[in-house]
Amino acid sequence: MIMPTLLLLIAFNIFPLLYSLYLSFTTYSAIANQAPVWVGLQNYRDILTSDQLWIYFRNTGRFVLLSVSLQTVIGFGLALLLRERFRGSGLITTLILIPMMLSPVVVGLFWKLMYDPNYGIFNYLLGYPPGRGPQWLASSELALWAVVIVDVWMWSPFVMLLCLAGLGAIPEELYEAAEIDRASTLYQFWRITLPQVAPLLLIAILFRTIEAFKTFDLVMGLTGGGPGDATELVAVNLYRIAFSGQWNTGRASALAYIVLMIIIGISNIYIRYLNRLREG
């Protein structure tokens, strides 16, 4: 009964992985009618010594750090807010979940309209007169922040959902005991709430970090990597090298492998930390 599943996964994962590992050591273009030419580590050397790529990695790093940390804080805050049930809290929770169910490219496209410095509603709501507010998508310093804001809007609900699950599982006795000991609310938060939610919070952070590292569609809808290369994230650049225009399949495969290694590395560190936390 497991065979069909495994066969499909092998055909679509193991084969592509091995094949792109091979391609990463070659010069090859998917649209040219020529066989791959073995060049050894050349692609990797080119990538790791290219200044451009370091910029894209730095963009990605900044994006991941900013957006995951903001999502964590906001998502956790939302969970604390919606923790105690009241009339309509279920409805509010569900409504807040809508952003994460939307298609990122559609979301990106739509926020583009909201960010417009003249007729967009975003600056207007922030209180700027039309045309005088910040040019979110045209300024190289703000564009990355613009992407971060949208990503935070989309994915804080996800963190919230996991935190709510964690909060719901805390035994009430812990608080009752603390109440008897006259522990302050702050103390209760640091010593009971946070440690108890921590495992799920870390899972949320892990998921979000991996996903944020892969961010592609949101940027394509919002900025397309611009202005200049202010929001050119690694996944976006990978697409550009592999498909649009360049068709440099060998080099793209090498970059893809580097990205893969980084993701595996991050996941491993997290999972190890998570296990320690569980045991300790």
Place this chain on the structure above:
Amino acid sequence: MPRVVPARSTQALRALRISLACVVCFVFLIPVLWMALTAFKPREAIVAVPPQIVFRPSLEGFVSLFTQRSTLTRMQMERYRQRTDLHWWDRIALERGLVIIGPSQYVGRLTNSLIIAGGSTALAVGLGVLSAYAFSRFRIKGEADLLFFILSTRMLPPVVVTIPIFLMYRRLNLFDTHLGMILLYTVFNLSLSVWLLKGFIDEIPREYEEAALVDGYTRFQAFRRIVLPQAVTGIATTVVFCLIFAWNEYAFALMLTSDRARTAPPSIPSVVGTAGREWAATAAGSLLFLIPVVIVAFALRRYLLRGITFGAIRR
């Protein structure tokens, strides 16, 4: 979790909490509401400064979304205006000096989305149930490793696997086909589907099936008559997650389809008119596209939480 502290201050705190929750909820919904409003705005209202919240609704966006139009010369327009067989949508186009010359590609793209999302969800959940049942009930060598392998397939960024899949698909003639996209999304959803369903099936007591086996049912009959009906909520949850993923997927669709099998997400950005971007059409397209997700998610909201936590949290 009712706490027994009926002091006045906590009452006030509670009211504050509730109103804050309402405000936050509203803030989160502004972009969605704005999209819905924009879909019904005439072109002038969209680019109005300052942004307009009250306007005369128009279906111009939907007309632009669903039709292909062509510009009329002044003479043609005069003649066109005389005609009596015009529909309301023709009149909306005419106001812009345009004539409708045929349907747009959006309907076809939406149909592709439906076929591909539906097909892949059915396959992923079907195969997922079988595998999850096997993982849950039989002893399998290296079970933990296999399960981790299945989950790990989801960690790859789409762009990493797309290159070889692109090459493979071209060789197998699966590029830009419904079948190709269905298979691909099935694979990507399988990991989630197996993990989710295993969690749900683990919860169904084995004794039921054992009793059925004693009564002379075969394994498969026991599975079909006993396990499946009990796993319905789990299956529903899995269906939602798979549908949402396949429905919203953009990267694979962009790189592995061109025209025949292209889905809606990569084509919404290209709903561009002759005079710059037609925001109303884009908004209308996005709105129509998100309505099914919202409905499905709302109908099954009770299971969402358990789904995301892989059933790890029991309430």
